[in-house]
Amino acid sequence: MNATITFTISAFVTFFTIIDPVGLAPIVVGLTTHLSNEQRNVIVTRAVFISAGIIAFFALVGRLLLDRLGIQLYSFNIAGGILLFLVAVDMLFGRPSGTRETKTEENEALTREDISVFPIAIPLIAGPGTIATTILYVDLATPEPLELLSVASAIIVTLLIAWIVMRSSVWIVEHIGRTGILVLSRILGILLAALAVQFVFNGLATFAHVSGFLK
Template sequence: MDITFFTFTISAFVTFLTVIDPVGLAPIVVGLTSHFNPVQRNAIVAKATFISAGIILFFAVVGRFLLDRLNIQLYAFNVAGGVLLFMMAVDMLFGRPSGAKETKEEEEEAMTREDISVFPLAIPLIAGPGTIATTILYVGQASSHPINLIAVGAAIICTLFLAWLAMRSCTLIIKYVGKTGILVLSRILGILLAALAIQFVLNGINTFAHVNNFIK
């Protein structure tokens, strides 16, 4: 197997896994579905997963088109996306709720909604700004090597499956891992996301420098 393809695949999977944070969804789902029975919870989780998959697919297909129509170069989006992901990483490291996923007002509104599969589970907890930015970034990087699109698709599918599994098993995760374990894992993933975010920014700056002949 091509080492570049393998590295790209691992990078895409780790980034999506960190941004979506399947295990971190467990306590949120427990809180939001406390008044539902297990059958209803499972139906909500399945619906949220399919809706978020549709949203991610939409931006994977039209994301680069939107950037081109807005005359936004991919290196600029690399820098902007890297900054957004870095902000999310900082929130994860300090155990703060990320505004890129859900604001306090949105969280309060969600507690009063009957159908939470679309909001806030699918949007913004799973397919939020960070996930959308990551999708456009990796699809843009893979456009010059179509085989890498398979890696991006596989990374998204695997992460969404893990998210579905974690949300479906949320009560077991809370029971055996506990909130402390989830926070520890979230901080570890936050460190990885911070490093990946910085790499996106550096890649964008490097591409900008080459395009404008600052580096030959």
Template sequence: MVELFVSSFVTLFLIIDPPGCAPIFAGLTAGAAPAHRRAMAIRAVVVAAGILLLFALAGEPLLHALGIELASFRIAGGLMLFLIALEMVFEKRTQRREDRAARVTAEEADDVSIFPMAMPMIAGPGSIATVMLLMARSNGLERSAVVMAALGANLLLMLGSLLAAGPIMRVLGAKIEAVITRLLGVLLAALAVQFVIDGVVEQLR
């Protein structure tokens, strides 16, 4: 069982990528109040956990019932992420936040916990497919519980990464944060394009 936990944990860690999601979350929530940022981090992980648990327990029947292929998740998620990435690169989100700041409080900043953080960043096509595959390969309640434990450990790591991302970015300062946000926007755009390419390739097979 230890081998199953380790292999499941490593596989999910590489797909979910807690360290990689943290700076993107920090960039998306730049300017939000610390309490609001923490609330978004917790909400994103909780919602993502619910999505992944749903697909782990009833993924294949649900998709078949709805007539949806996993490749469609990749393409749709990639397109939506690309739009977010463009806003990060050209600071459209920053401009909107500054305009809104004259009218509302910081606690009402954009909520990114559901989209794009919970889905597709955390509970994206890759993590959904991985959880479904690991559960399909785990025969028996005990082995399935081990896979669930590995998933839970990764989600706890994700929560810790998201909660630590904000303070780290604040220490760096506004100018460095702006540079990092634009750089992360470019990386997020590349990730979005890869999602679309993977989805198209999978559809053409």
């Protein structure tokens, strides 16, 4: 298979898994039960645009921030892989992920009128896992224009799917049910765990080369 196609598939699967559009459906329903469909759609659309802006920001300046902080990319690969693995474990066991939203934040969100920024955009869509994944994949794609385009396409398509799912969240929960959503979430969790381990291995391999352990 062409390397660019393989990279594109890998990027899409990773972003789709870490954002988990289907898993957002019951959360959006729970947070917007007191709102009309029109109000829910406005909040969902605003949240997607806000999260897109956040992701774009870290895609553009993420590597620069790491350099300014003196963080080597292999360290970020390892840390990002561990973070993604923790998210995967939560998905596999059906637990709310602390990397996305804590219980305190969830309770606070229920009292807010506008939940588009918090907690939907941050941290449910553009959370630490998404930010880490963005920086990692942009660095992997640089300086290949086609692979950078692949990363951008993977993010855009995933956000589009998330937008559609959240707008249809009531229908999805009614027809698929929470059990169906949990089953899909566990399948995605397995894929994310494997990708997370690969990120850690890549970081360790780079560290070994830089340190002279491997020639």
